[in-house]
Amino acid sequence: MTPQPATPDIAARQQRRGFWLRTLHSWHWISSAICLVAMLMFTVTGITLNHSAAIEAKPQTLTRKVEMPASLLRALGPREDGNAPLPATVSDWLNDVLPVSIGRQTAEWSADEIYLSLPRPGGDAWLSIDRASGAVEYERTTRGAIAYLNDLHKGRNAGTAWRWFIDVFALACLVFCITGLFLLQMHARQRRSTWPWVALGLALPLLLALLFIH
Secondary structure, X not given: OOOXXXXXXXXXXXXXXXXXXXXHHHHHHHHHHHHHHHHHHHHHHHXXXXXXXXXXXXXXXXXXXXXXXXXXXXXXXXXXXXXXXXXXXXXXHHHHHOOOOOOOOXXXXXXXXXXXXXXXXXXXXXXXXXXXXXXXXXXXXXXXXXXXXXXXXXXXXXXXXXXXXXXXXXXXXXXXXXHHHHHHHHHHHHOOOHHHHHHHHXXXXXXXXXXXXX
């Protein structure tokens, strides 16, 4: 029997469905490509954060002491109390003689000392300048690669650029999930277990939260 040609309405619906399938597949694979590596990192660090008490960290501390040249010490000027960045010449010198990148970070100024807190992912650091003698003391503590990745997961002390990256990554994940949901809906007729699995994904965390989180 010769198949009947599709009516104009059916052909139009099929054309629209084909367009949306192609569009959703394109957005789905593009968003998955953008967030793939970061999603793997966030997934692994989600496990390490969940079991952080069982993962032993071995902090390592680096301490350096140097003397600031008299010309740079005078460049600090007569400032007393308050918060302000270091002069550019002082910051550049410190960046050269110490394993540090200061930039325009704000320091705490007092009559006797300038103190600069330098928090970082996976560790901490600080620097102090004795305003009378020019003695500079620097200390940096690192807690290992896992602590570093855990802090990146939380966005802790990672800077503005990393916060923007997390926002872009979250947006890519949102596009990935929404396009995946529409693709599920479009293929649901051929896959009857689709919505039971989606319902399970909704019910399981909800039940766990209601029953075990107090």
